[in-house]
Amino acid sequence: MQTSIVIADDHPLMLRGLTDFLTSKGYNILGSAEDGKNAYNLIVKLKPKIAILDIRMPYKTGLEIAEEVQKHNLPTKVILITFDKEEEIYDKALEFGVYGYILKEFAIEEIETCISHVENNKPYFSEEIANYLKHNSNKRPKELELLTKSELKIVTLISDSKTSQEIANELSISPRTVDKHRSNILSKLNLDNKPTSLFIWSTINKSFL
Known part of the structure; x- marks a missing residue:
């Protein structure tokens, strides 16, 4: 339908x-x-x-x-x-x-x-x-320093529009582990738990990942 x-x-x-x-x-x-x-x-x-x-x-x-x-x-x-x-x-x-x-x-x-x-x-x-938002915020976000290597990898894949399942397949981990990483990332970046928040944040800051 x-x-x-x-x-x-x-x-x-x-x-x-x-x-x-x-x-x-x-x-x-x-x-x-x-x-x-x-x-x-x-x-x-x-x-x-x-x-x-x-x-x-x-x-x-x-x-x-x-x-x-x-x-x-x-x-x-x-x-x-x-x-x-x-x-x-x-x-x-x-x-x-x-x-x-x-x-x-x-x-x-x-x-x-x-x-x-x-x-x-x-x-x-x-x-x-x-692109407009990127040009207007050319400073690397300090919060990125709080993320581990695995978390950075996940944020990068999120910025490529990958779902939790696709990220899990790519990194050979379970979707549950991806979701656990996601919630750690959200709290480190001080973002709320909406599906859109992390995607938009990661896209705007893609050049720094």
Whole structure:
């Protein structure tokens, strides 16, 4: 069965473009909205697998919706589309467990890749955003010194979008051992336990690994 999706954007052309494009690709579009309030109501009512949300919308922003989804433990995974590359907004997206973060100018090109990542519980975000954040943080994070060789190897594999099972196979250890390493890494890096946090951190700091 194709993934169920709700789409929200306050630009009617963008909304229609994305809706038509994804419908033509066979996705199950449950509903669409032009403001954050209606978008959130649709998510609560229809419980889509994925919500594709513009960050800046009237009544509720995409970030505020992501925060509500997380707070109320709703099963929907949030993908944000945005023109914003600000680190602060990006950090908030990370904090609210956002699964995808793509730039509007690449939305149509990247949305299918993004959805397929999210369907497999893998976060996805535009390379442009990662590159921008890397240029803005050229200092090697001090926390990396706290990691052991094995932990560094695991963080590197996480930055390559590898799952715990794939990492376990590659390092000839059990997935349980990988998960144990993961939780040690999270606590050393002072990150929360969301599936997206370590992936995003490792991608931004990939050049230092």
